[in-house]
Structures are given as structure tokens and as C-alpha cells.
Amino acid sequence: MRTSLPVLPSRLRKIAALAATVAAGAAIWPAQAATDNVASCKGTIYLTFDTGSQSHADYIAQTLKKHHIKATFFLANEKTIHGDYTLDPAWAPYWKSRVAEGHAFGTHTFDHVYVQRDLPDGRIEVKPQFGAQAGKKEVWTAAQYCSELQRVADRFTELTGAKLDHLWRAPGGKLTPQLLAAGRACGYSHVAWAEAGFSGDELPSDKWPNAMLLQKALQKLKDGDIVMAHLGIWSRKDPWAPAVLEPLISGLEQKGYCFATLRDHPAYQAALSKQQTAVIK
Template sequence: MRAAVACALAVLAGAAQAAGCARPLYLTFDTGHMGVAPLVAEVLRRQDVKVTFFLASEKTLDGGSSLDDAWAPWWKARAAEGHVFGSHTFDHVYWRGDRAERDGGGFDVRPSAGPKTGVSATMTPAQYCAELARPAARLAAMTGGTGRMAAIFRAPGGKTSPALLAAASRCGWTHVGWSPAGFLGDELSSERFPNELLLKKALRDIRPGDILLAHLGIWSRQDAWAPAVLEPLITGLKARGHCFATLAEHPTLGEAARRPAPAPVP
């Protein structure tokens, strides 16, 4: 009961902050190798910024996964701070195509995490919905029930189709992409897109209402984007009159981001 009251108060406080700012931004993080996760959390606390995290069980630098027991205290702390959570599919499952109805329908997929990493497979709509629900159950287990996933998801790579979005919607999930200027570039080559260039571009191009995308660690980037860019970006955007809110305060996605994740279908 106490946790539910605290969560409600956090949402109300966030809504009040967003309502008091004419230039809101919605910073989101997808999981990754988690190498920069402690530094990200430190910056967010220092800057008093609430964000939306999209959770998948991805391989970490220590050989574990981003949703294993070692990371449970980290996620529990973020829940206590009032951040919002969405699904990123448990095994970071990439959509690769729709299957024809004559072949049974569903989707061609390929996970980039978990026991079937890199193995092409098919999923029915029901199986895809079950995959979306798995991070919600794991978040509840890691946080002792204090962390509640919202009914929002982000498909890995942002790769979707109308058929996949419709299937997810039928089982209660709303997809969240990102704004063009909100692609913060932490997945790009460090040589071609150094941190200084990414920071300059973001400060120049981001506009009020944008959804921003970053990660908690990218394997391919040698010069880590966070925290080198994160804090200067936040302070620079604040200096331009922006404020930060979770997707629970978003004008069109807020209803879904305030709704609990759908329960898995038995």
C-alpha cells in the first residue's frame, strides 16, 4: 500500500512539473551492456531528471544479463526514484518480417539476447505478446513489486510493421518510438560521430515535445556516450528552457504509460 501511494505521488509530481513547463522533453533509455548504468543513474539523480526505461534481458560486460539478480538492486532504486518502465522484449527480439496468412501468420523474428541469440524463428501474435510481458514479470520480481511496468513497449531497433503493432495493441501494448532529432547517436561510430559532434547536433536540433533515445551501454561504441554527453546535454537543454518528464506525462502516450502492463495470457 505504501509503495502504491509513493508511486502515485511520484506520477502526480511529474505531471505537475510537466504542466509547469512549456518546453517538455521525454528522455528514454533502452537497456544495453549496462556498463554506464551507474553513471547514468548518478547524473539523473544530480540533475533531478526522471526518465522512461525500456527493459530487455541483454548481455552485460560481466557476462550476466541486464535483468539478472546482480542488477535487481539497481532497478529497485530506479523504481523508488519514480522513473517509468516499459518492455523492450525479454530476449531483445528483432522483428524481421510478417508471415503470410497462408503460412499461419505471425512474424519472422531474431533475438539478439538469450539462449537463442542470432537464431531466426517465427512467433505467433500470442507468442509476441507473451514476449512483451516477460520483462514486466521480471521487473516485479527484481523490485519486490515496487517497480511496475507500464503498457508501453519499444521494439528493438524500432523495427515494426502495421501487423505487429496491431497484434501488440490487441493484447494491450502501445509502441513508443523516438523523434528524429531525439536519436542521440550513442549507437554510432565513435570515429565518425565523436561525442562533441553528437552533443552539438542534439542541442541544435532537439525541439519541445521530442522523445529522446539513448542506451545503458553500447558494445560497438568505443568512446562511451554516457556520461560524457549526458550531463552537458541535460544542462544545455535546461538552459534553453526545456524540462524533462516521463512518458506518463506525454500528451498522447501518457494514458498507456500510466496503465499497468497487461497480464500474460495463460
């Protein structure tokens, strides 16, 4: 015998209808909240991360994902705590995941090449930290430096299938007039960081404890500032990221700040948009 469903009393029907309304509202809340959050931003902070020992690469990625934050990564082929290098095939899944999450990416020179000085003949003296010429001073032309920037872009595409953004950060942030001109000549915009945006994650932790670095950042960061940290530093005994990153993000969010990649930074947005259009064409 077929049993019919009971008819709900009027009061229960009203409760059921209210629950359905709440559920429907909850379904659209995240998108609406995100829109409201952007509209109510006091300002925007641009988090950037350079490759390094990669000791906290996973933690940083998980923290950004937890807070729904997009950042910008600058890549060099650096030795990691696993004994491999950051642009080895073993790191392809890591970089592919960051691409899928919507982060931006720039070149940090393939062999983490430090500039030494400009030479009178227009060439540049450099010193790679990694690679076949690690620790040796070399003299490069502007074209050779451009090739070094492009090596990262080519490897990134091999690993992820995605294109590198035309952003560049010189190791140590060190520039010379001829080096800056070389980067511009091959279409890369150099990205430094704000004074308040220097995370201090490579400083000795006994002299610069994490609590001090966190307090400094929360007090001094302002709208438009670029923050620079690493995916791991060999030398710092008390690591920066696990102690500082999440409270820094939470503190800035509480002050009304939002976060974005450098694709949305006023200083780089127009140039990157033109480059993206050129790639599509």
C-alpha cells in the same frame, strides 16, 4: 549557581530574527523552486534509455538523480560488461533504486528480439539476439510475441515488486504492421523516438564524435521530443554518456526545457492512466 543567558542587544536580536526568516525560507525553497520551474518550462523533453552493456548504467542513474530528472527505461535481458544479464537477480538493487526514484519502465522484449518480416499467414518472422534461440530466425504468432513482451513485465515485478508500465519499444525501433498490431492486442503502446532524439550513441565515434552529437541534439530538440540512448554500448570506442549526457541536460535546462517520463507524454498519458486505474481496482 545557575547562570542566566545574556540578553541580546536590539541590533543582534534583529540579525537573529533575519537569519531565522532566511532559514525558514530556505527550507521551503526547493519545493517552491520546483513548482516555479515547471510553470516556466519552455517545453518538455522525454529522456528514454534502453538496456545494453550497462557500462554506464550507474553514471546515467547518478546524473539523472543529480539533476532531479525522471526518465523512462526500456528493459531487455541483455548481456552486460559484468558477464551477467540485465534482468538477473544481481540487478535487482539497481532497478529497485530506479523505481524508488520515480522513473517509468517499459518492455524491450526479453531476448531483445528483432522483427524480420510479416508472413502471409499472419505470423511474424523474428530473430532473438539473446536466449536459447539467439541468432536463429523463428516464426511466431501474435500471441507468442505478446508473451515475449510480458516476460519482461513478470521478471520486473519479481525483481522490484513494482509493475511495468504498458510501454514497449521494439529492438532497433523496427516495426511491421503485424508486429504493431500484436503489441496493441496485448495492451502495449509502442514508443519510438524523435528524429532529433536519436542520440547516436551506437554509431562509430570516429565518424560521429560526441561533440557533433551534442551540438546536433541541442540545436534540433524541441518540445515533446523523445530522446533514445542506451545504458551502455559495446561497439562505440568513445562512449556517449560521460561526454554528452550532462552537457545535454544542462544545455536544455538553460534553454528552458524540463524533463518528464512518458507517463506524462500526451501520446501515452491517457492509456497509462487507464491501465493504472485497472491495476488498482
